Amino acid sequence: MTAVATDRLIKPHGGTLVDRTGARPDGVEELERVALASRELSDLDMVASGALSPLEGFMSRADYERVVEEMHLESGLPWALPVCLAVDAAPSGDTVALTDGDDVRALLEVEQVFEYDKEREAERCFRTTDSNHPGVARLFAQKDLYLSGRVTVFERAEPAFPELALDPSETRAAFAERGWKRVVGFQTRNPIHRAHEYLTKGALETVDGLLIHPLVGDTKSDDVPAATRVECYRVLLDEYYPADRVVLSAFPAAMRYAGPREAIWHAICRKNYGCSHFIVGRDHAGVGDYYGTYDAQLIFDEFEPHELDIEPMFFEHAFYCRVCGQMATPKTCPHGGDAHVFLSGTKVRELLAAGELPPVEFSRPEVAEVLIQAYRD
Numbered sequence: 339m340t341a342v343a344t345d346r347l348i349k350p351h352g353g354t355l356v357d358r359t360g361a362r363p364d365g366v367e368e369l370e371r372v373a374l375a376s377r378e379l380s381d382l383d384m385v386a387s388g389a390l391s392p393l394e395g396f397m398s399r400a401d402y403e404r405v406v407e408e409m410h411l412e413s414g415l416p417w418a419l420p421v422c423l424a425v426d427a428a429p430s431g432d433t434v435a436l437t438d439g440d441d442v443r444a445l446l447e448v449e450q451v452f453e454y455d456k457e458r459e460a461e462r463c464f465r466t467t468d469s470n471h472p473g474v475a476r477l478f479a480q481k482d483l484y485l486s487g488r489v490t491v492f493e494r495a496e497p498a499f500p501e502l503a504l505d506p507s508e509t510r511a512a513f514a515e516r517g518w519k520r521v522v523g524f525q526t527r528n529p530i531h532r533a534h535e536y537l538t539k540g541a542l543e544t545v546d547g548l549l550i551h552p553l554v555g556d557t558k559s560d561d562v563p564a565a566t567r568v569e570c571y572r573v574l575l576d577e578y579y580p581a582d583r584v585v586l587s588a589f590p591a592a593m594r595y596a597g598p599r600e601a602i603w604h605a606i607c608r609k610n611y612g613c614s615h616f617i618v619g620r621d622h623a624g625v626g627d628y629y630g631t632y633d634a635q636l637i638f639d640e641f642e643p644h645e646l647d648i649e650p651m652f653f654e655h656a657f658y659c660r661v662c663g664q665m666a667t668p669k670t671c672p673h674g675g676d677a678h679v680f681l682s683g684t685k686v687r688e689l690l691a692a693g694e695l696p697p698v699e700f701s702r703p704e705v706a707e708v709l710i711q712a713y714r715d
């Protein structure tokens with residue numbers, strides 16, 4: 339395959355796509371080891387691939403402080419969430435081996451070890467210090483110091499879905515091959531129903547291509563399993579989307595459930611994958627009642643115009659309206675709730691668990707069949 343020029347696409351965050359992969363050096367087995375938690379392993383792999391450009395490793399104190407307080411890196415670039423490595427104690431050497439269990443994955447050139455305030459990080463980043471919040475609970479449970487430094491990753495994470503594992507350089511090449519310039523990214527951690535189909539297609543009408551980029555990293559145990567969701571996307575794309583306008587790939591991030599800040603973080607990551615636009619729905623990356631319905635949209639106003647470069651596309655909750663005779667949202671339909679086909683998440687789960695198809699106005703039957711099968715297993 340010949341290389342395709344990707345210079346028509348949006349530039350990566352900070353201008354250059356970071357590549358922190360490298361060959362395994364001699365002697366790594368003898369180095370002091372730092373075992374990474376699941377979320378940290380996911381961050382490590384995203385640094386390696388450039389998904390977190392311009393980060394080259396785990397954050398320094400200066401970056402961390404400014405991100406927590408002002409949503410910017412020390413350099414002045416926007417950034418919304420800490421990407422930090424928690425440790426018990428300062429390492430003795432200047433290089434440590436980062437491990438996944440017994441497996442050495444990467445080296446870290448020790449830059450700093452610093453204390454941090456978990457309550458403050460929770461309050462600023464999650465807007466709550468309630469330990470019932472899954473992101474806050476993880477933060478409070480983690481080790482008490484942060485270790486910063488540049489990483490070199492010589493063993494990449496084993497992707498959950500190898501055929502969907504595209505690094506930013508690969509999605510960029512895929513977009514360029516198709517001749518796309520303007521690409522909208524869609525983040526999801528749920529099965530796609532008609533509402534999501536409507537907004538992804540609405541967005542696609544205005545750009546060249548669509549990246550369906552489901553999150554397959556760690557989620558809460560009560561979210562629908564990634565394998566089931568991926569199967570839903572496949573059957574939906576096969577039947578209802580033109581193949582030459584859509585790329586399906588897995589987003590390897592772990593959910594933080596940080597709501598508004600995570601929406602910014604997700605947008606910046608998608609910019610690195612080559613998306614010029616990013617869909618932000620209601621309560622993006624939220625959990626429980628911690629965030630207002632539109633907080634994840636409003637937070638984009640806290641940045642200067644064009645500062646993020648990637649353009650957010652805000653969407654309302656969509657439904658089928660019997661009077662309009664089509665999918666619509668409160669923005670485009672004047673009719674009352676009685677005209678709308680609306681099912682609560684609980685109601686949908688009840689139907690599926692009983693082996694019944696939800697109305698076709700709510701779910702494509704092909705998708706519902708996948709979900710019913712998943713409930714049976």
Ligand SMILES: [Zn+2]
Nearest residue numbers: 659662671673
């Ligand atoms: Zn209507």
